[in-house]
Structures are given as C-alpha cells and as structure tokens.
Amino acid sequence: MLASTTARQRGAGRMTAVILFLPPALLLFTLFVVMPVVEAAWYGGYNWNGFGSPKNWVGFDNYRMVFETRAFGLALRNNLLVIVVSLAIQLPLALALALILAEKFRGAVALRMLFFLPYVLAEVATGLIFSFVYDGDYGLLASIYRFFGAEAPHLLASTQTSMLAILIVVVWKYFGFHMMLFIAALQGQDRNLIEASRIDGASRWQTIRFVSIPLLYPTIRLSIFFAVVGSLQLFDLVMPLTRGGPADSSQTMVSFLYSHGVTRMRVGYGSAIGVILFVICATFAITYKRWFMRDE
Amino acid sequence: MNALIRSLLAAASLALSAGGAMAQTTVKWLHLEVNPNQLKIWEEVARSFEAAHPGTKIEMQFLENESYKAKLPTLLQSNDRPHIIYSWAGGVLKAQIEAGVLQDVAGSIKDIAPEISPAALAAFTQDGKVYGLPFAQSQVGFLYNKDLMAKANVDGTKIKTWDDLLAAVKALKAAGVTPLTVGGGDKWPLHFYWTHLAVRIGGKAAFQAALRGESGGFEGETFQKAGDLMKQLVDLQPFQNGFLGFKNPQSTGYFGDGKAAMTLVISTVYHQQKALAADKVGIPDDKLGWFDFPTIPGGKGEAADTLGGINGWLVTRGAPKEAVEFVKFFVSKDVQSRLAAGNFLVPVVKGADAAINNAFMRNIAQNLARSNYHQNFYDQDLGPSVGRVVNDATAELAGGSMTPRQVSKAVQDAWKQGN
Numbered sequence: 001m002l003a004s005t006t007a008r009q010r011g012a013g014r015m016t017a018v019i020l021f022l023p024p025a026l027l028l029f030t031l032f033v034v035m036p037v038v039e040a041a042w043y044g045g046y047n048w049n050g051f052g053s054p055k056n057w058v059g060f061d062n063y064r065m066v067f068e069t070r071a072f073g074l075a076l077r078n079n080l081l082v083i084v085v086s087l088a089i090q091l092p093l094a095l096a097l098a099l100i101l102a103e104k105f106r107g108a109v110a111l112r113m114l115f116f117l118p119y120v121l122a123e124v125a126t127g128l129i130f131s132f133v134y135d136g137d138y139g140l141l142a143s144i145y146r147f148f149g150a151e152a153p154h155l156l157a158s159t160q161t162s163m164l165a166i167l168i169v170v171v172w173k174y175f176g177f178h179m180m181l182f183i184a185a186l187q188g189q190d191r192n193l194i195e196a197s198r199i200d201g202a203s204r205w206q207t208i209r210f211v212s213i214p215l216l217y218p219t220i221r222l223s224i225f226f227a228v229v230g231s232l233q234l235f236d237l238v239m240p241l242t243r244g245g246p247a248d249s250s251q252t253m254v255s256f257l258y259s260h261g262v263t264r265m266r267v268g269y270g271s272a273i274g275v276i277l278f279v280i281c282a283t284f285a286i287t288y289k290r291w292f293m294r295d296e
Numbered sequence: 297m298n299a300l301i302r303s304l305l306a307a308a309s310l311a312l313s314a315g316g317a318m319a320q321t322t323v324k325w326l327h328l329e330v331n332p333n334q335l336k337i338w339e340e341v342a343r344s345f346e347a348a349h350p351g352t353k354i355e356m357q358f359l360e361n362e363s364y365k366a367k368l369p370t371l372l373q374s375n376d377r378p379h380i381i382y383s384w385a386g387g388v389l390k391a392q393i394e395a396g397v398l399q400d401v402a403g404s405i406k407d408i409a410p411e412i413s414p415a416a417l418a419a420f421t422q423d424g425k426v427y428g429l430p431f432a433q434s435q436v437g438f439l440y441n442k443d444l445m446a447k448a449n450v451d452g453t454k455i456k457t458w459d460d461l462l463a464a465v466k467a468l469k470a471a472g473v474t475p476l477t478v479g480g481g482d483k484w485p486l487h488f489y490w491t492h493l494a495v496r497i498g499g500k501a502a503f504q505a506a507l508r509g510e511s512g513g514f515e516g517e518t519f520q521k522a523g524d525l526m527k528q529l530v531d532l533q534p535f536q537n538g539f540l541g542f543k544n545p546q547s548t549g550y551f552g553d554g555k556a557a558m559t560l561v562i563s564t565v566y567h568q569q570k571a572l573a574a575d576k577v578g579i580p581d582d583k584l585g586w587f588d589f590p591t592i593p594g595g596k597g598e599a600a601d602t603l604g605g606i607n608g609w610l611v612t613r614g615a616p617k618e619a620v621e622f623v624k625f626f627v628s629k630d631v632q633s634r635l636a637a638g639n640f641l642v643p644v645v646k647g648a649d650a651a652i653n654n655a656f657m658r659n660i661a662q663n664l665a666r667s668n669y670h671q672n673f674y675d676q677d678l679g680p681s682v683g684r685v686v687n688d689a690t691a692e693l694a695g696g697s698m699t700p701r702q703v704s705k706a707v708q709d710a711w712k713q714g715n
Contacts, residue, residue, distance in 0.1 A: 047713075049681065050369035051395030065713075136538045137550075154538025157481070159697065162541075245481060246540035247697045248688075262366050265391070265680045 037278060043271035050267040062272035071248035072273075075256040078163055079231050082252070085167050086174075086227035091220070094175045098182030099208060112183065116176040123173075127240030130169050131156065134241075159249035162242050166250050169237060174230065178223050185219040186212065221292050228288070232281055253277050323619045326357045326371075326378035328364045334640045341634075345625050352618045365680070372397040372612060379615035380623060383428060385419035385606050386672050387679020392610070393422055399611045400425040404620050412627065415670050416644040419606045428610035429627045432641035433670070435563045435604040435660050436488050440585045444473050444557040452558075452585040458493075458525055461590045465534045468557050475534040477556035479544030480694060483687035484675055488560050489529065490690040490703070491674045492589045492603045493522035499597035500669040506711075514708040523693060523700025525592070530694050540695050545572050552578035560589075562605060563660045567639070586659065602667040605676070607641075678711070685710035 044062055046054035066072050101112050118126065133140045136154035145152035155165040189212065197207045235254035238244060244251035244259050251259070257277065261270020325342070329335055342354035357378055359367060364382070371377055372392065383389055392398050402425055409417060409426075416430035440452040448471035450464045468475040479485040494502065498518030506513045536542070536556055545568070551559045552573030559565070563586075570578035591599050609623045625631065632648035635641050639654055642661045649661040664670065675683030689706040692698035698706070 049391050049679075051373070051391050051397070134541075136541075137555075151537075154541050157538035157541030159695070242541070243481065245483070245691070246695050247692045259684075263362070263680060264684045265365075265369065265388075267369075 040271040040274045040278070043268050044275050046268040047266075048268040049265045054268065058268070062269045063276070065269060066272050066276060069260065071244075071251050071256050071260060074248050075244075075251040075253045078250060078252050079234070081163060081167065082170060082231035082234060083228050085171060086231060087224065090171045090175050091178055091223060091227065093171070094178035094223075095182055095213075095216075095220075097175070098179045098186060099212065101179070102183045102186035112180070116180055118173045119177040119180075121173070123236035124240055126169065126173055127237050130165075131241050134165055156242050157246060159247050162246060162250040166238060166241055169241065170234070173237070174227075178227070181219055181223055181226075182216060185216055189215050218293075225285075225288060225293070228284060229281070232277065232284075253280075320351055320353060321616050321618050322353045322355050323380065323616065323622055324355050324357055324378040325380040325619075325622070326359065326364075327382050328359055328361050330360075331640070333638065334635070337634055337638060337640075341626060341631050342622075345622055348625075349618060349621065352622075354622060377612050377614075379612055379619040381610050381612060383420070383608050383610045384673065384676035385430075385608060386677035387681075387683065388676065389420070389427065389610070390422070391679060393425075393427060397613055398427040399613050399615055399620075400427065401429075401611050401620050401623075402426040404617070405429060405624060408624055408627070411629065411645050411647075413644045413646070413665075415667075416606050416608070419672060420608050420610070428608050429623050430606055430608035430644045431627050431632070432607045432635075433604060433644055433664050434607075434642060435588075435602050435663055436492060436560065437563065437586055437588045437663075438558050438560050439551065439565060439569065440558040440587070441551070441554055441556070441579055442583045442585050444468070444554065445585070447471050447473055448557070450557075452587050455587050455590060458496075458528075458590045458592050462528060462532065464558075465529065465532050469532065469534070474536045474556040475532075475558060477536045477542070477547045477550045477559045478539050478694075479542045479547035480535070480540040480691055481542050481546075482544045483691040484673075485544055485547065485561070486694045487673075487675060487687045487690040488603065489526045490519075490522050490693070491671070491686070492560075493525050493592070494518055495601055495603050495669070495671050496589065496592045496595045496597045497521050497525075499595070499601060500671075501596065503671065512708075514711055515704045519704045519707070520700060523703050526690070526693060527700050530696070535694070540691070548572045549574065554579060563642070563657075564640075566656050581654070581656065584656070586656065588663065598668065600663070600666045601669040601671070602664060603671045603673070604664070606670070606672050679714065681714045682707065682710045 043054060045057055045059060047056040047058045047061070048054035097115060101108050101115075121129075132138070134155045136142050136152045136157070139152070141155070142152035153161065155161045193211055193215070194207055197211050202210065232253060234252045235258065238250060238252055238255045239258075242250045244255040248256075253273070254277070257270055257273040260266070261273055264270075327338070329338065339356070342356060346352055346354055365388075368381070368388075372381075372395070377397070402421075405426060412430065413433070416433055417426070420426060420428045420430060438452075438455070442452065445452050445464075445468070448464075448467040450467050455461055455464055465475040498505075498516075502511075502516070502518040505511050506516060506519070511517070536547075536550060539547070542550070547559065548561070548565055548568050549572035550556055551565075552569035553575075566584070566586075570576070572578075588599070589603070591597075609626060611619050611623060627645055629645050629648050632643040632645040633651035636643045636648050636651040636657075637653060639652060639657045642652075642657065642664055643649055649658070649665070652658050652661055671677070673683075674686050677683070678686065686707050689698055689703040693700065693703050
C-alpha cells in the first residue's frame with residue numbers, strides 16, 4: 001500500500017516535470033523545426049518564385065525535375081565521395097595520430113593543438129585561404145610547381161580536379177576534430193586494462209589492436225556519424241572555393257540547393273531539393289542510430 | 297513613477313528637437329554599392345536632401361550583391377520593407393510588379409520624365425505605369441592593352457568584325473600573349489559573348505520573337521548561330537589558363553596587371569582594373585583601348601546596338617511621398633552631373649553627360665546615346681530562373697562540356713518552365 005502510494009507520487013511528480021518542462025521545448029521545436037519542414041514540403045508542390053503566395057500547383061513536377069537535373073546526380077556523387085574519403089582516409093589518419101599523441105611526451109600537447117587548429121578556423125576563411133593556395137598563378141601550389149620547373153595546374157578550374165581539391169581541404173580541416181574525439185576517449189580508457197595486457201605479454205601493436213581500438217568502438221561510431229552528417233551539410237567550404245563549378249562538378253547537395261533553388265528564385269524547386277535532402281538525412285540518422293549506436 | 301516622468305520628459309524633448317509639431321519621416325534606402333568614393337557622394341546627396349526637406353531622414357541600408365538578391369523577396373513582403381530599392385530592371389522587376397510590392401510613381405515624375413533617356417525609363421515602365429527611375433547605364437565591350445596588342449602587331453581600333461577578332465586572337469597566341477581574360481568562375485562574364493553575339497546576329501527583333509516563343513524561341517537560328525560563333529572562339533583556346541576558376545575581380549586584376557591583351561567587360565571595369573591591379577595603378581589611360589563588340593557579316597543587328605546594364609531605384613508600396621521625392625532628387629541633373637564628374641557612371645539625364653571629364657567615359661556615353669537598341673543583360677532581363685541558366689550554359693560551352701545546341705536547348709527549356 002505504502003509502496004504504491006510513493007510510486008504514484010513519484011509518477012505525479014514526473015508528470016508535473018513533463019507539464020512544466022515540455023511545452024517550451026515542444027513549442028520551439030514545432031516553431032523552428034517542424035513548421036519549416038512542413039512548409040518546405042508544401043512549397044515543394046508549387047512552381048513559385050517567392051513573391052506573393054504560391055498558387056501554381058504542379059504536384060510532383062519539381063521532384064521529377066530535380067531527379068532529371070544532371071547537377072543533382074553530381075551533388076549526390078560528391079557527397080558520397082566526401083563520406084568515402086572521410087571513412088577511408090580521414091578517420092584512419094585521425095586514429096593513427098590520436099594513438100601517437102594520446103601518449104605523454106614533450107610536445108604532445110603542442111602537436112595536438114596544431115592539428116586541431118584547422119577545425120577552429122571558420123569555413124569561409126578556410127575556403128578563401130585555400131583558393132589562394134590553389135591559385136595556379138600566384139598560389140603556394142604554383143610556387144612549389146615552379147620550384148621544380150613545372151607549370152602549375154589550376155585545380156579549381158577543371159571539372160576533373162575541382163572535387164579533389166575540395167576533398168583535400170575537407171580532410172585537412174576536419175581530421176583534427178576526429179583526432180581530438182579519439183584522444184579524449186583514449187585518455188578516458190582504464191589504464192589497468194592496458195597494463196594487464198602488457199603483463200600478459202602483448203606487444204605494443206597487439207595492445208592497440210586488441211585493447212585500445214575495441215574500447216574505442218563507440219567513439220568511432222560517433223565519429224562516423226559526424227563525418228556523414230558533416231558531408232551532407234558541406235556548403236560554406238565549397239562556396240568560396242568553386243561555387244560548385246566548373247560545370248557543377250563540385251556541387252554538393254546544399255550548394256546545389258542554393259545555386260539552383262535560392263539564387264534562381266525557384267522556391268518550389270529548392271524546397272523539393274530540401275525535402276529530398278531531409279529524407280536522406282533523417283533516414284540515415286534513424287537507421288544508423290538504430291543499427292550501430294543502440295547501446296549508447 | 298520616477299521612470300515614467302523621465303520617459304515623458306524624453307518624449308517631450310524628442311518632439312521639441314524634431315521641430316515642434318512636425319512629424320519625422322524616415323526614408324529607408326537599400327543599396328548595394330561598395331565603392332567608398334561613390335558612397336561618399338551618395339551620403340552627401342542624402343544629407344543635402346535632408347537639409348532641403350526638414351523633418352525627413354534618409355536612412356541608408358546596405359546588403360551585399362548576392363545576399364541582396366536572395367533576401368529581397370522576403371524583405372519586400374515584410375511590413376518593415378525598405379522604401380527605395382536597387383534594381384537592374386528586367387525579369388526580377390516584372391515579378392515584383394506582379395506581386396504588387398511596388399508603387400506606381402508615374403503621376404509624380406511627369407515633370408522630370410522628358411529629361412530622362414527614353415530607353416532607360418522604358419526599362420522601369422510597364423503598361424504605362426512607372427515603378428522607379430533609372431540612374432545609370434553601362435556598355436559591354438572589349439578593353440585592351442595597347443602594349444600587348446603591339447607585340448603581335450594587332451591594332452585594336454581595326455577590330456570591326458568577328459573574323460577580325462578571331463584573327464587577332466590567333467596573332468596574339470602566336471606571339472605568346474594571352475589574348476583574353478575572363479572571370480569564368482562567376483559565369484556571367486562568359487554570357488556576354490553568347491548574348492552579345494545574339495544581339496549582333498538577330499538584333500532586337502530576334503530577341504523579341506524569342507520572348508514570344510516564335511521561330512523556335514531560344515532554340516531558333518539566331519541563338520544557335522551565336523553558340524556556333526562562340527564555339528569558334530572557344531576552340532582557339534583564347535582565355536587565360538584556369539579561366540573557369542577565376543572570379544570576376546581576379547580576372548579584372550589579371551588584366552590590370554598586364555597579363556592578358558583583351559577582356560570583354562562592362563564599361564565600369566575601366567576603373568576597377570586600376571583598383572584591382574596588384575600595383576593599384578593598372579593600365580594607364582594612354583595604354584588602354586576600347587572597341588565595341590565586333591559585328592557579324594549579314595547580321596540583322598545594327599553596329600550601334602549595345603548590350604549593357606540599366607540600373608535604377610524602385611519605390612515600394614506604402615513608401616512615403618518623400619521617398620519618391622528623394623529618387624527624383626537623385627536623378628536630378630545636378631546630382632547626375634556630380635556622379636558623372638567623378639566618372640562613376642554614364643548618366644541617364646539629358647545634359648548631365650557634359651560633366652564627364654574623361655575621354656573613355658565620354659566615348660561610352662556617346663555610344664549609349666547613339667544606340668537604338670540597348671539590350672539589358674540577359675541574366676537580369678530574363679529573370680533569375682532563366683538568366684542563371686544562360687550563365688551556366690554559356691560557361692559550359694566555354695569549358696567544352698556543352699555544345700551550342702545543348703546551350704540553346706537548356707535556355708529554351710528554362711524559359712518554357714518559367715513562363
């Protein structure tokens with residue numbers, strides 16, 4: 001009897017907390033997340049330039065046109081490329097550096113800071129700096145080529161190399177962030193486990209391979225999550241470098257939305273792209289959470 | 297209580313300082329000018345207007361070019377919309393008129409209308425209603441570096457036809473000089489080639505016909521040929537290395553540094569090439585030449601036809617009458633003469649061009665005065681949904697990833713979708 005009363009009281013207390021704390025959050029979430037998403041889905045059915053209210057209902061025409069646009073395919077391909085490069089180059093690089101720099105030695109902290117610095121830099125500033133680095137006439141790259149007596153390529157001006165140039169910047173900018181995640185996780189690891197493995201006669205490599213890295217799995221999963229979401233959001237780095245060009249070769253989903261939707265004042269078409277992007281993001285986030293991050 | 301008294305006192309003193317019973321009117325003027333020298337004159341214009349109209353305050357608001365274009369639709373539909381906005385006329389103006397966010401000022405500008413260049417005023421007129429006033433015009437043509445041209449024994453003044461231009465490009469290449477520089481990364485500098493060729497080949501009639509969807513629209517003969525001729529030039533590889541990665545200011549600086557012989561630009565680049573050159577001096581006037589876009593044998597356009605910009609101020613719905621007064625003041629002969637004297641613009645008011653004090657700008661002013669058909673930039677005239685496609689497609693033609701047929705088709709498809 002007594003027990004059930006306290007349980008009920010506890011339940012009532014929880015209800016009060018819900019009634020008190022939920023509405024503000026729910027209101028903000030509805031106002032700034034749900035409403036815009038619903039609105040975008042609604043605009044996506046209209047041919048509309050943003051003036052007045054949308055009147056010209058075109059059904060799924062906008063979606064059909066998005067799928068028929070070559071730039072959409074290129075943007076999707078480029079987003080995938082960013083993900084592949086993140087997983088295949090950026091994360092291993094970050095992990096290797098983290099394993100070295102998590103140890104205590106002279107200069108470790110300074111090196112950590114150095115590698116983390118690119119991440120602190122604003123995206124637009126990074127883009128501008130690298131557009132100077134890549135400049136085929138005056139840039140750093142050009143002087144290196146000239147030192148060897150060769151003529152520098154204009155990386156950003158060719159459909160073949162523009163995305164490569166962006167990928168290099170992406171890796172350079174974000175590996176430090178993933179490295180920091182790994183270092184933090186490594187330093188939180190129980191030293192006893194590592195010492196125990198040493199006592200058991202494990203080599204340094206074996207300790208890393210069979211103790212440290214398995215303990216890092218949750219962080220690696222988180223890191224992959226950030227890398228994928230970051231790739232889908234990639235925009236402010238692309239604009240100062242190439243604006244998605246030449247010939248849409250370095251377009252990402254968001255820069256495609258901006259250049260084909262916003263700047264062309266095609267609000268309906270742009271909203272359709274936004275909805276597609278939203279579906280991709282939401283599907284990924286939900287399945288990834290469900291399949292790979294269920295323990296956290 | 298104390299606070300209440302204080303705020304009452306503050307309100308009273310404010311009313312007193314505003315000149316007794318007279319209400320204060322604020323005119324919000326949204327612009328996108330970045331040249332500090334020109335802005336200084338604009339500020340002075342605003343201050344002298346305020347002095348002549350007590351109780352009126354001109355509030356200057358600024359947005360950067362690209363964000364201006366992106367934000368304007370939302371801004372115009374809010375209750376806090378600016379009263380005077382910048383405009384390139386054309387398709388965006390048409391959309392704004394249809395949305396009913398602008399004000400017809402025809403009644404209040406009757407007195408100064410005869411003073412304004414008819415072609416420029418027509419750009420802001422629709423169905424007898426006038427939505428704003430033009431204040432500047434510009435022309436697209438070739439700037440050239442006399443020293444570099446001399447290296448290849450090319451005389452810029454002798455380039456009259458498209459074949460002359462192609463021959464000049466070949467000669468310059470043979471002499472080891474980069475013939476042309478262009479800001480291909482921004483795309484619109486490349487659309488000048490295709491569109492000016494169309495102006496020369498088909499003249500006003502072909503453009504009007506395309507707008508009506510007649511004779512194949514933008515897939516018609518004129519535009520196909522414009523693409524073919526542009527391809528002739530592109531095949532000679534006339535542009536600087538990496539031109540598709542160059543932003544427009546970069547390309548202008550490249551010309552100012554004396555690295556390319558010619559560049560197809562808006563006449564205002566005459567100033568910009570100085571400011572954007574590495575040495576901030578650029579190509580001095582005696583080394584700098586200008587020739588109009590070459591003609592096409594058998595072309596229906598006249599040699600005097602021009603491609604260029606028409607810039608003006610629009611008055612938005614609900615703006616106070618002082619806003620109209622200010623726009624009228626801005627295009628008065630006095631203010632136009634001051635801006636012309638600084639060589640910032642080619643004025644649109646009759647007689648103001650007398651104030652232009654340099655040969656280069658005077659030549660442009662004469663060209664525009666002679667022109668019977670001044671074609672506004674396509675990317676403005678056709679509106680953003682079609683205009684940006686023109687820019688994209690012509691940049692792809694220059695980059696070799698689209699054929700002339702595909703360019704025409706892309707533009708026509710965009711036109712059909714939007715209309």
